[in-house]
Structure formats: structure tokens, C-alpha cells
Amino acid sequence: MRPLYSEQQEMLAATVREFAAKELAPRAAEVDESEQFPRQQFKGLAELGLTGLTIDEAHGGSGGDYRDMMTVVEEVGAACGSTSTILVTHVSLGSQTINQFGSTEQKDRWLPPLASGEKIAAFALTEPQTGSDALGLTTTITEDGDHYILNGTKLFCTNAGAADIFSVFVTQDRSAGYRGISTIVVERGTPGFTINPQHGKMGMRGCETAELVFNNCRVSKENLLGKPGDGYKIALKILDSSRIMIAAQCLGLARGALDAAVDYARQRKAFGSVIGKKQAIQFMLADMATELDAARLLTFRAASLHDAGLPYGKESAMAKLYASEAAGRIASKAVQIHGGVGYFKPSVVERIYRDQRVTEIYEGTSEIQRLVISRDILGEMPE
Numbered sequence: 001m002r003p004l005y006s007e008q009q010e011m012l013a014a015t016v017r018e019f020a021a022k023e024l025a026p027r028a029a030e031v032d033e034s035e036q037f038p039r040q041q042f043k044g045l046a047e048l049g050l051t052g053l054t055i056d057e058a059h060g061g062s063g064g065d066y067r068d069m070m071t072v073v074e075e076v077g078a079a080c081g082s083t084s085t086i087l088v089t090h091v092s093l094g095s096q097t098i099n100q101f102g103s104t105e106q107k108d109r110w111l112p113p114l115a116s117g118e119k120i121a122a123f124a125l126t127e128p129q130t131g132s133d134a135l136g137l138t139t140t141i142t143e144d145g146d147h148y149i150l151n152g153t154k155l156f157c158t159n160a161g162a163a164d165i166f167s168v169f170v171t172q173d174r175s176a177g178y179r180g181i182s183t184i185v186v187e188r189g190t191p192g193f194t195i196n197p198q199h200g201k202m203g204m205r206g207c208e209t210a211e212l213v214f215n216n217c218r219v220s221k222e223n224l225l226g227k228p229g230d231g232y233k234i235a236l237k238i239l240d241s242s243r244i245m246i247a248a249q250c251l252g253l254a255r256g257a258l259d260a261a262v263d264y265a266r267q268r269k270a271f272g273s274v275i276g277k278k279q280a281i282q283f284m285l286a287d288m289a290t291e292l293d294a295a296r297l298l299t300f301r302a303a304s305l306h307d308a309g310l311p312y313g314k315e316s317a318m319a320k321l322y323a324s325e326a327a328g329r330i331a332s333k334a335v336q337i338h339g340g341v342g343y344f345k346p347s348v349v350e351r352i353y354r355d356q357r358v359t360e361i362y363e364g365t366s367e368i369q370r371l372v373i374s375r376d377i378l379g380e381m382p383e
């Protein structure tokens with residue numbers, strides 16, 4: 001038993017680990033190669049109640065806090081990176097935006113099918129001309145009676161190829177800065193809404209990333225989350241909490257790489273003995289295991305603060321920054337330990353090495369995490 005986790009979380013982890021070993025890991029290479037959303041695997045997650053984790057029980061979810069979710073995401077990430085990105089985007093970005101900021105009517109309408117996995121969620125903030133600087137977004141809404149008309153383009157939207165319910169960030173008045181930004185739910189199939197697949201990703205290739213184009217797309221005002229002008233606050237709040245799940249995903253990726261490296265070091269022979277007996281290899285493994293545990297402690301702290309209702313913005317940025325970069329170092333060492341084999345498909349570490357890279361980019365790059373952390377520790381400064 002790992003001392004951080006409750007008995008219930010250990011049981012949850014064991015259940016997900018068994019499912020992941022049987023259903024996710026054996027198909028992870030195929031998901032990567034095909035660039036197709038793994039519907040069967042998503043259905044399996046839904047049957048375990050994981051697509052509704054952290055959604056209120058009143059709205060069809062299984063409740064659960066961020067420590068439960070972190071446990072689940074690590075297990076999924078250790079088996080299949082793409083499926084972990086799909087789950088994180090569905091649960092902690094798309095569905096959470098509605099769970100936290102929707103009215104009772106909006107939650108009644110959208111959350112039950114999202115919790116059951118019948119429908120899939122996505123989150124659309126990034127645009128062709130703006131990513132880190134979300135204040136620069138240009139997708140507009142204009143009023144038309146009891147509807148809004150959307151125009152603009154979103155980029156790199158995870159799950160978009162399969163998703164049904166999109167939380168979209170728009171501006172009503174660019175001159176108003178953050179006060180002009182709102183969040184509106186757009187459903188697949190709404191006239192004027194087109195989804196264009198974006199192929200050729202380095203890793204996380206099963207997520208069906210796409211560009212979204214809104215061309216005079218009419219959406220009822222009833223789809224606006226919160227009040228007009230709440231969107232920037234919503235984006236920051238959701239990203240703060242979801243970063244804990246990207247950190248958890250990195251724990252999974254790093255653990256997958258470490259496990260593969262340990263197995264390989266125990267059986268590959270060079271110069272008369274298994275390479276696990278060489279000190280250079282042993283020291284790499286020791287550093288990998290230590291960094292993984294440090295990342296887990298940071299992630300657990302951020303999740304615990306979140307669950308206790310305490311401030312956690314700096315801590316979630318630290319967890320995401322450290323876990324993603326540590327996962328990069330761990331994946332790189334795992335490839336090194338595998339020698340030439342690690343550079344080729346179908347080696348697991350080759351896939352993890354590629355899947356890990358985006359964790360330093362999405363939901364805020366490492367540079368943005370460093371900005372969040374340094375602003376917090378420096379506070380207000382004199383000119």
C-alpha cells in the first residue's frame with residue numbers, strides 16, 4: 001500500500017490498473033498508429049463510471065474528488081497516453097466547465113449524458129493567432145434576439161473529432177479585454193459549426209484533434225455559461241484545476257517508461273551480464289524513480305489543496321511544470337536504457353517519449369507555469 005492514498009483510492013487504482021492492462025495497453029500502439037478516437041476504450045472507461053468522476057451524483061456522476069481522479073488518470077496514462085488525454089479533456093476540462101459554471105437547467109441538460117459517456121466533451125480556447133495569451137482571442141458573439149451569432153476559428157481542440165458538447169470561449173467586445181470574454185456551449189451538428197480534423201501530431205495521436213470553424217453559427221442564449229463576461233475567469237479556474245490532471249497523466253507516462261526500462265535492464269545482456277548490473281544504468285533508474293516520486297508528491301499536494309477548498313493555483317502550476325518536465329527526462333532515459341530498440345516502434349518507450357512532449361505545451365506551456373509560480377512568489381512589486 002502506498003502511504004499517500006486511502007484504502008478506497010488503492011481499490012480504485014487496482015480496478016483501473018486491471019482494466020488498463022487488459023483493455024488499454026494492448027491497443028495503445030494501434031490507437032497511436034491509426035490516429036482514431038478509441039471508442040471501445042472510452043466505452044470501457046464509461047462502464048467503470050470513470051467518465052462521470054468528479055461530476056455530482058445528482059447529475060449522473062460518481063462524485064469523487066481530485067485525488068480519486070488523479071489516481072485514475074495515472075493508471076490510464078501508464079497504459080495509453082492518448083486515452084488519458086481524452087479522459088482528462090472530457091472530465092476535467094469539458095465536463096467540469098459545465099459542472100462548475102452551469103445553471104441547474106444546463107447541468108440537467110448536458111451532464112448526465114457526459115457522465116455516462118454517451119456524449120463526449122471538449123474545450124475550445126486556443127485560436128490560430130493566440131494560445132498562451134488567451135486575452136487575444138477573436139472568436140466573436142453578437143446578439144440576435146434570444147440567440148448569439150458566433151464567428152471565428154478555434155485550433156488544436158482535443159477530442160473534437162468525436163465530441164458532442166463543446167465549451168467555447170468567445171468575445172463580445174474585444175475592447176473590454178477580459179471583461180468581454182464569455183463561455184458558450186455549442187453542440188455538434190449546430191448549423192454553421194464545422195469540425196476540420198488536424199492530422200500529423202507527434203504524439204497523443206488517438207485524441208482526434210481538430211480545428212473548429214464558426215460561420216454565422218446561431219446558438220441560443222440559454223447556452224451561455226455564467227454571465228456575459230465571466231469567460232476569462234472560467235478559463236483560468238478550469239485550467240488551474242485541470243493542470244493537476246495533466247500532472248497525474250505525466251505520472252502515468254513516467255511510470256510506464258520506468259517500468260519498461262526496469263524490465264529491459266533486468267533481461268538485456270551486454271559485456272557478459274544483464275545491463276541492470278551496470279552502475280550507469282542503475283543510477284539512471286534511481287534518478288527516474290526519485291523524480292517520479294517527487295512529481296507524485298507535488299501532484300498529490302495540489303489535489304489535496306483543491307479537495308480541501310484551499311488555494312492551489314501555484315501548487316497546481318508547480319505540479320504540472322515539474323511532472324511534465326520530469327516525465328520528459330524519465331522517458332528520455334528509458335529510451336537510452338533500451339538502446340536502439342527504444343528508438344523503434346513498437347517499443348513502448350518510443351511512444352511514451354513522443355506522447356510526453358505535449359504535456360510541456362498544452363494547458364499552459366512550461367513558460368506559462370513559471371510565470372504563474374513566479375508571480376505568486378514575487379507578489380506586487382514596486383516599479
Ligand SMILES: Cc1cc2nc3c(=O)[nH]c(=O)nc-3n(C[C@H](O)[C@H](O)[C@H](O)COP(=O)(O)OP(=O)(O)OC[C@H]3O[C@@H](n4cnc5c(N)ncnc54)[C@H](O)[C@@H]3O)c2cc1C
Pocket residue numbers: 089123124125126129130131132133155156157158159201204209358361362363364365366367368371
Ligand atoms: C496536441 C494538442 C492538444 C491541444 N488541446 C487543446 C484543447 O483541447 N483546447 C484548447 O483550447 N487548446 C488546446 N491546445 C492548445 C495549447 O493549449 C496551446 O498550444 C498552448 O497553450 C500554447 O499556445 P500556442 O501554441 O499558441 O503557443 P504560443 O502562445 O504562441 O507560445 C509560443 C512560445 O512562446 C512562449 N511564450 C508565450 N508567451 C510567453 C510569455 N509571456 N513569457 C515567456 N514565454 C512565452 C510559449 O511558452 C511557447 O514556448 C492543444 C495543443 C496541442 C499541441
